[in-house]
Amino acid sequence: MKKTILVFSLLILALLLLFQFSKYTLISGDLRIEYVMAIIAIVFLSIGIFINKKTQKQQPVSNTKIDLQKIEVLGISKREYEVLREVALGLSNQEIAEKLFVSESTIKTHVSNLLVKLNAKRRTQAIQISKELNII
Known part of the structure; x- marks a missing residue:
């Protein structure tokens, strides 16, 4: 449970940092908005794939037989x-x-x-x- 909370906290922190970085680059004019949107989309896609793999993990089947x-x-x-x-x-x-x-x-x-x-x-x-x- 603690591990799950830590992972999601780090994900939220990473997303906030990404948004702040994209805001900075847009204000400074160093990066076009299409690139920022693409980066954000890729990050969200990666997070979605990661969460899907974690939730779809199969439960180990016990080999013990019912008595x-x-x-x-x-x-x-x-x-x-x-x-x-x-x-x-x-x-x-x-x-x-x-x-x-x-x-x-x-x-x-x-x-x-x-x-x-x-x-x-x-x-x-x-x-x-x-x-x-x-x-x-």
Whole structure:
């Protein structure tokens, strides 16, 4: 997070310096406006390509397999497991309910059951425990 803030701060600083330099060169008459516009366009194109490459970076695929026996040992039903996967994706109870075509109270019940079975106090803790147990 700190690295991202630093990178964007440096980009903003570089752009401000570029604009000040272009303003100076236009006032002094050393450079024509077409060249300044071309330089600014190239800089913005480069920044766009850089940001696109950073955001399109593929997430590393883990080679760990899901431990189905652990799911059975914990007593997690198929529907609770579906809810757990959706919770791991960061969906809210309402979003999960709409996706699985059930009521929100049903999802709340499943999440409560999952928290008990995984011995977790919060959804984030349940996800962390699930990842450690290789069930998601």
